[in-house]
Amino acid sequence: MALWLIFAVMTGAAVFVVLGSLARSRTAGADGSEADAAVYRDQIDEIARDRSRGLIDEREAESARVEVARRLIAASERGGDAPASASTGRRRIAAALSLVAIPAIGLGVYASLGKPNLPDLPLAARKTEAPDGANVADLAARVETALAKNPNDGRGWSVIAPIYLRLGRPADAATAYANAIRLLGATPDREANLGEALFAAADGVVTAQARAAFERSVEGPQPSIKGTFYLARAAEQDGDLAGAFSRLKLMFANAPQDAPYLEALKEEFQRMADVPALQLPTGDEAATLKTPEEREAFIRKMVEGLDQRLSADGGDLGEWLRLVRSRVALGEVDKARDALAKAREKFGADGRAAVRLEALALGLGLEGRGA
Numbered sequence: 001m002a003l004w005l006i007f008a009v010m011t012g013a014a015v016f017v018v019l020g021s022l023a024r025s026r027t028a029g030a031d032g033s034e035a036d037a038a039v040y041r042d043q044i045d046e047i048a049r050d051r052s053r054g055l056i057d058e059r060e061a062e063s064a065r066v067e068v069a070r071r072l073i074a075a076s077e078r079g080g081d082a083p084a085s086a087s088t089g090r091r092r093i094a095a096a097l098s099l100v101a102i103p104a105i106g107l108g109v110y111a112s113l114g115k116p117n118l119p120d121l122p123l124a125a126r127k128t129e130a131p132d133g134a135n136v137a138d139l140a141a142r143v144e145t146a147l148a149k150n151p152n153d154g155r156g157w158s159v160i161a162p163i164y165l166r167l168g169r170p171a172d173a174a175t176a177y178a179n180a181i182r183l184l185g186a187t188p189d190r191e192a193n194l195g196e197a198l199f200a201a202a203d204g205v206v207t208a209q210a211r212a213a214f215e216r217s218v219e220g221p222q223p224s225i226k227g228t229f230y231l232a233r234a235a236e237q238d239g240d241l242a243g244a245f246s247r248l249k250l251m252f253a254n255a256p257q258d259a260p261y262l263e264a265l266k267e268e269f270q271r272m273a274d275v276p277a278l279q280l281p282t283g284d285e286a287a288t289l290k291t292p293e294e295r296e297a298f299i300r301k302m303v304e305g306l307d308q309r310l311s312a313d314g315g316d317l318g319e320w321l322r323l324v325r326s327r328v329a330l331g332e333v334d335k336a337r338d339a340l341a342k343a344r345e346k347f348g349a350d351g352r353a354a355v356r357l358e359a360l361a362l363g364l365g366l367e368g369r370g371a
Contacts, residue, residue, distance in 0.1 A: 136166055154183030161193065170200035188224035191217035195230055206234035225251065225261060229268075236272070245272060245355050252362065252369070262369070269363030273356045275321040278302070300330060307339065314346065317353050321360055328364045337366055 143160040147153060161176035174197035181190050195213035199206055206214070211234050217227030228251050236244035252265050280299070289295045303326045310319055320343035327336035340361055347353035361367040 136163060139163060140167060151179075152183060154180050157183065158190075161197070165197060165200065170197050173197040174201055186216065188217045188220065188222060188227065192224040192227040192230070196226060199230060206230060206237055210234075229261075232268075241272065241352055242355050245269075245359055248272075249358075249362065266363045266365070269359040270325075273321055273360035273363060274318075275325050275360060276318040278322055278326055296330075299326075303327065303330065307335075310339075311342075317343070317347050317350075317356065320346070321356065324357075324360060324366075325364065328366070333366070336364070340366060 140160060140163045143156055143163070147156045147160065150156070157176045158180040161173045161180060164170070164173035164176055174194060177190060177194040177197055181194065184190070191213045195206075195210040195217065198210035198213065202210065211231070214224075214227040214230045214234070217224035218231065228247055232244040232247040234244075235241075235247065248265060248268060252262070252269075255262055255265070278299070279302075289298055303323065306319065306323050306326070309315065310323060320339065323339045324336050324343065327333070327339055340357065343357055344354070347357065358367070
């Protein structure tokens with residue numbers, strides 16, 4: 001009963017809204033559309049600022065940009081002069097019809113299609129639901145049509161660029177970002193996004209053009225996090241592992257305590273360390289280990305054997321890196337630090353080896369923040 005009372009109140013409110021609209025002259029059509037478009041463009045800028053501050057991740061930012069882009073297009077399509085106000089007689093007829101039609105149609109449709117007992121879709125599920133691919137492609141086509149009519153719309157280029165990336169069209173995304181920069185001006189985020197699109201278009205290679213964009217993105221008082229990350233990748237690509245590590249280490253040290261990219265940096269440090277995988281049992285040997293406890297005991301035995309062999313024979317850098325990581329995986333942090341110290345004594349004079357050891361220490365949390 002309470003549900004139907006709510007519906008009645010809502011229906012009455014809808015009727016009064018319609019009557020109020022009919023009573024006023026509709027003279028603000030074009031101005032309203034332009035104001036809506038301005039609001040949506042401001043929202044796009046706000047999404048970019050939230051992403052740069054690390055308040056949302058890239059997936060959330062992309063979904064938000066797609067939704068705002070859809071609304072921006074709709075607002076842009078509502079152009080033209082507002083129609084002249086209807087005559088008094090027509091407004092009266094419309095008012096009478098609204099009093100009857102809105103409740104009748106609304107209740108009738110809900111009676112046949114409504115499901116008042118259907119549970120809500122959880123907010124978490126709605127936030128993680130990816131935009132439909134077909135809808136994204138359709139959105140891109142509509143933005144392209146709008147840009148064909150107005151190629152100097154910088155906001156339009158900034159809207160379609162991430163959509164191109166989502167559709168696997170990085171070269172088109174790079175062109176769109178370049179146009180947005182040309183028309184709206186350069187910002188650290190726009191330059192970093194341009195570099196990322198060029199990086200993707202080159203199949204994961206930081207080209208000279210991409211490097212230039214990344215370097216521009218880190219100039220000024222608020223350097224781009226993304227630009228810094230890719231410049232480190234470029235240095236590593238050129239064989240300068242120490243330079244790459246230094247960039248990321250500085251970013252890691254200066255990051256806010258709740259920065260969402262800290263874990264990604266730790267993973268990048270571990271990738272830089274290039275630790276060989278521990279050779280786990282396979283085949284008949286693995287089949288004998290039936291329980292998690294048996295498998296863990298077997299791995300502990302392997303790690304202990306590796307530790308004893310390295311202590312006796314020395315071993316190579318990869319084996320010491322493997323020992324450190326294995327100790328951490330087993331929860332033996334003190335033993336991991338002890339192995340790290342021994343490895344540094346043995347390989348400390350080798351600059352590249354020293355970088356790999358320090359990168360692993362930061363990536364595993366043995367040193368640095370939170371250690």
